[in-house]
Amino acid sequence: MDYDQLESVNGALAQHGKYNDRLYIMKLANSDNIEETLGEVESIAKTNKYGKIFAKVSTSFAKYFGDEDYDLEAKVPNLYNGQRDGYFFSKYLSNSRKSVDTNSIESVVNVATMKKKDPIEDCSSSCTVEELDTTDVDEIISVYKSVFKTYPFPIFDRSFVKKSMQDNVRIFGVKSKGKIVAVSSCEIDFESENVEMTDFATLPEYRGKGLALKLLSIMDLRMKISGIKTAYTIARSKSFGMNITFSRSDYSYAGTLKNNTNISGSIESMNVWYKRLSF
Helix, strand or coil, X not given: CCCCEEEEECCEEEEEECCCCEEEEEECCCCCCHHHHHHHHHHHHHHCCCCEEEEEEEHHHHHHHHHCCCEEEEEEEEEECCCEEEEEEEEECCHXXXXXCHHHHHHHHHHHHHCCCCCCCCCCCCEEXXXXXXXXXXXXXXXXXXXXXXXXXXXXXXXXXXXHHHCCEEEEEEEECCEEEXXXXXXXXXXXXXXXXXXXXXXXXXXXXXXXXXXXXXXXHHHHHCCCCEEEEEEECCCHHHHHHHHHCCCEEEEEEEEEEEECCEEEEEEEEEEECCC
């Protein structure tokens, strides 16, 4: 499977390719050459006929995207070092990529908000939550494969998952009778003191027991102890379960990224949720 590739574009870290049919500006180096960088980014996107350019930037870069006709789709307060806001911008290079059913997305967000205080079915006493290590990689991938038909990053690749865990990703799991039945990840940006809560997957027979909520609770605590100031997620807009999980964990809705990510077999819109962990 040909996943999108990471590339340095005039000093900016970008991910792009046909898999997600987009160019994603993950991190900008400085503002000295921002106009030149955006020009190169657009040239690459148009040459490859991508449907979208997507960027996550801090306050100091936001004004440049407004000048270049990008749409602000989500904003996370204090995303960078607990001081500077984070902005999620998109520029659409095809009209079809921008078209979404906003009513269905709003319905999921509204339901998630209303169910904030609903009781949940508890996992049996045989379930434990713990941080996993590289010896668990094969079992982690097995859970991913049982849940996702496609995914925006190569989480089915053993070497990728193992290297991620050795770098900036901490993976947590729920075990039942010694078997991993649910997993999730903390993708940490140490420099910016934020974390993306991601890669939630629960085996079908264990769903409806609040396992994702249990995992998120532990992840929030561990990240707070580690000095991470802000947590966020980019969740499937169609997933009532995951949106409800973040709402019930006191995360706030920040906006929707239209037709953004190749996940579970197709390009889907994604909802951004955030939570301040520490000051």
